[in-house]
Amino acid sequence: xxxxxxxxxxxxxxxxxxxxxxxxxxxxxxxxxxxxxxxxxxxxxxxxxxxxxxxxxxxxxxxxxxxxxxxxxxxxxxxxxxxxxxxx
Amino acid sequence: xxxxxxxxxxxxxxxxxxxxxxxxxxxxxxxxxxxxxxxxxxxxxxxxxxxxxxxxxxxxxxxxxxxxxxxxxxxxxxxxxxxxxxxxxxxxxxxxxxxxxxxxxxxxxxxxxxxxxxxxxxxxxxxxxxxxxxxxxxxxxxxxxxxxxxxxxxxxxxxxxxxxxxxxxxxxxxxxxxxxxxxxxxxxxxxxxxxxxxxxxxxxxxxxxxxxxxxxxxxxxxxxxxxxxxxxxxxxxxxxxxxxxxxxxxxxxxxxxxxxxxxxxxxxxxxxxxxxxxxxxxxxxxxxxxxxxxxxxxxxxxxxxxxxxxxxxxxxxxxxxxxxxxxxxxxxxxxxxxxxxxxxxxxxxxxxxxxxxxxxxxxxxxxxxxxxxxxxxxxxxxxxxxxxxxxxxxxxxxxxxxxxxxxxxxxxxxxxxxxxxxxxxxxxxxxxxxxxxxxxxxxxxxxxxxxxxxxxxxxxxxxxxxxxxxxxxxxxxxxxxxxxxxxxxxxxxxxxxxxxxxxxxxxxxxxxxxxxxxxxxxxxxxxxxxxxxxxxxxxxxxxxxxxxxxxxxxxxxxxxxxxxxxxxxxxxxxxxxxxxxxxxxxxxxxxxxxxxxxxxxxxxxxxxxxxxxxxxxxxxxxxxxxxxxxxxxxxxxxxx
Numbered sequence: 036x037x038x039x040x041x042x043x044x045x046x047x048x049x050x051x052x053x054x055x056x057x058x059x060x061x062x063x064x065x066x067x068x069x070x071x072x073x074x075x076x077x078x079x080x081x082x083x084x085x086x087x088x089x090x091x092x093x094x095x096x097x098x099x100x101x102x103x104x105x106x107x108x109x110x111x112x113x114x115x116x117x118x119x120x121x122x123x
Numbered sequence: 124x125x126x127x128x129x130x131x132x133x134x135x136x137x138x139x140x141x142x143x144x145x146x147x148x149x150x151x152x153x154x155x156x157x158x159x160x161x162x163x164x165x166x167x168x169x170x171x172x173x174x175x176x177x178x179x180x181x182x183x184x185x186x187x188x189x190x191x192x193x194x195x196x197x198x199x200x201x202x203x204x205x206x207x208x209x210x211x212x213x214x215x216x217x218x219x220x221x222x223x224x225x226x227x228x229x230x231x232x233x234x235x236x237x238x239x240x241x242x243x244x245x246x247x248x249x250x251x252x253x254x255x256x257x258x259x260x261x262x263x264x265x266x267x268x269x270x271x272x273x274x275x276x277x278x279x280x281x282x283x284x285x286x287x288x289x290x291x292x293x294x295x296x297x298x299x300x301x302x303x304x305x306x307x308x309x310x311x312x313x314x315x316x317x318x319x320x321x322x323x324x325x326x327x328x329x330x331x332x333x334x335x336x337x338x339x340x341x342x343x344x345x346x347x348x349x350x351x352x353x354x355x356x357x358x359x360x361x362x363x364x365x366x367x368x369x370x371x372x373x374x375x376x377x378x379x380x381x382x383x384x385x386x387x388x389x390x391x392x393x394x395x396x397x398x399x400x401x402x403x404x405x406x407x408x409x410x411x412x413x414x415x416x417x418x419x420x421x422x423x424x425x426x427x428x429x430x431x432x433x434x435x436x437x438x439x440x441x442x443x444x445x446x447x448x449x450x451x452x453x454x455x456x457x458x459x460x461x462x463x464x465x466x467x468x469x470x471x472x473x474x475x476x477x478x479x480x481x482x483x484x485x486x487x488x489x490x491x492x493x494x495x496x497x498x499x500x501x502x503x504x505x506x507x508x509x510x511x512x513x514x515x516x517x518x519x520x521x522x523x524x525x526x527x528x529x530x531x532x533x534x535x536x537x538x539x540x541x542x543x544x545x546x547x548x549x550x551x552x553x554x555x556x557x558x559x560x561x562x563x564x565x566x567x568x569x570x571x572x573x574x575x576x577x578x579x580x581x582x583x584x585x586x587x588x589x590x591x592x593x594x595x596x597x598x599x600x601x602x603x604x605x606x607x608x609x610x611x612x613x614x615x616x617x618x619x620x621x622x623x624x625x626x627x628x629x630x631x632x633x634x635x636x637x638x639x640x641x642x643x644x645x646x647x648x649x650x651x652x653x654x655x656x657x658x659x660x661x662x663x664x665x666x667x668x669x670x671x672x673x674x675x676x677x678x679x680x681x682x683x684x685x686x687x688x689x690x691x692x693x694x695x696x697x698x699x700x701x702x703x704x705x706x707x708x709x710x711x712x713x714x715x716x717x718x719x720x721x722x723x724x725x726x727x728x729x730x731x732x733x734x735x736x737x738x739x740x741x742x743x744x745x746x747x748x749x750x751x752x753x754x755x756x757x758x759x760x761x762x763x
Binding site for chain 1: 141144166167168170171174208209367368370371372374377378379
């Protein structure tokens, strides 16, 4: 889970700035294991905003059935990676 | 992506957000947030602005300073059938950009009815001044067997809307609140294709019928309308009914569209508080005609049929004139030689006539100075202006010099000017009255009168020659909308600047101890309409029965005519009718009402110590009525 390849690392880099904007915290640090329990403001409302911001940033759409699978940063990375790969 | 396309982009939004966040002084942070509220922003930036504002508002005692900082406050309850928490920051931020600080409470999911019906209610502690009902198609249960006939469909819709009206009544009775009702965003997919609307019980038909019934009920009951289907452009519609958001979180409005939704809500609340714009200021060259008149000459400008660009400018002018006919004043502000600028108005295809324009400024001075001049000439605040200029540099300078002026970001192509101006919602109104329809006429008549004064050295002779008649009386439901509008829009000739909602004034009309008076003025040039209002209450002060003037306000159009003295005569007459012989006046200073600081002294009132119940920041004045005395000399008075 913690060994990240370069593609995933690039995704995490882009996710960092989304997370910092959404949670209004310039010093926020995230890891694949970071979940709602690590970020107090990560509630159901901000979760939707995260999803929409990620969709815009990466040009992808999550399916309704995928929304509840996104429980931590690693889940985002995996699903974004899979969608980007499929597109190529 | 961004729905607020009339707002200018900030060159460094990240930097601006950081420096706002770092501000220590809550007032400075709030003002910085208010200016960022008027830049183009998405849901995330909006949320960050809102956080900074909420941080200021939790500073102990800070809320008490909002009035001094020039903000109007309102308590709002958003009662919705769907999930709306995510919309609250956007509502607050858009309101802030219009000078309003809102406290917004939302009903728990699915409980908008219960919260109003239960006693005691969670709303009691909030005591909302504004209650918004936001429902969805599913909640209203509009389903019938598809084969149902038209009268059955109609009966069901009326039954549902009657249920809504009961809730409106409850919100008004319990809290004296102003009610805003949202129409339904159609969400059902088409069932029959183009046949849909020919089948009375088809979902699309039922929603359309419900919306028609909602609009009619709003008109009848004096409820304000938030008409989403008519105000959300087709481009933004996807974000007002994303089925993924509905299934995932019971959201009707996607967070992506929250800034637009928040703006639509805020503009209705702002209009209700008298904070809408009043005057559209237009540049000339390449804004209302194509080309530069100084270079191309009046015949060389692009305007009129036969040329696509010329037609687009005509369409924009036509929209400006339509705005003028609904009561928005038009002004011209152009860097031009005045004679050359005027020559443009002799062009055969001009839709805007010289007589439509309430203030005309063409010179080589900077536009900020000229906009100040226009506001002064029209007796309105600079913050009542909207300035439209095709030139980005001019827009930028005006935004920097006069941040209170609304300067929409105009698209490169004039063909889109009307749509952008309409979408920006600067001139949102809560009523349309005869006075609105006649406003521009009355301003151009006022110009004639001013010319009249210049040529008459004898002021008394001039006033006598006007043959003025004042009609005064207690306000009835017929005048309610206009009086409320005047109370909330008048900033200068306004003794206390106490604002009241239509519901609050309506409640006062039946109170035997309160006089709500209206005054109309006409003269030989025409009818000015309803131009002044007074609210006064009989109170016992120090054992004497007094008529205490809670508010006195007047449209600045009729300044210098002796209307004050005539209104005073009406007031003393009505007081004497009730065997009251003492008037008590109050002056509460604001940033805008210096013009009336000596109002009561001029009428012969004497300063007095504030009555116990009076606010301490006000000055109080007293007048002993002498029977049969009349102060008015040039105005014939008719009391209804």
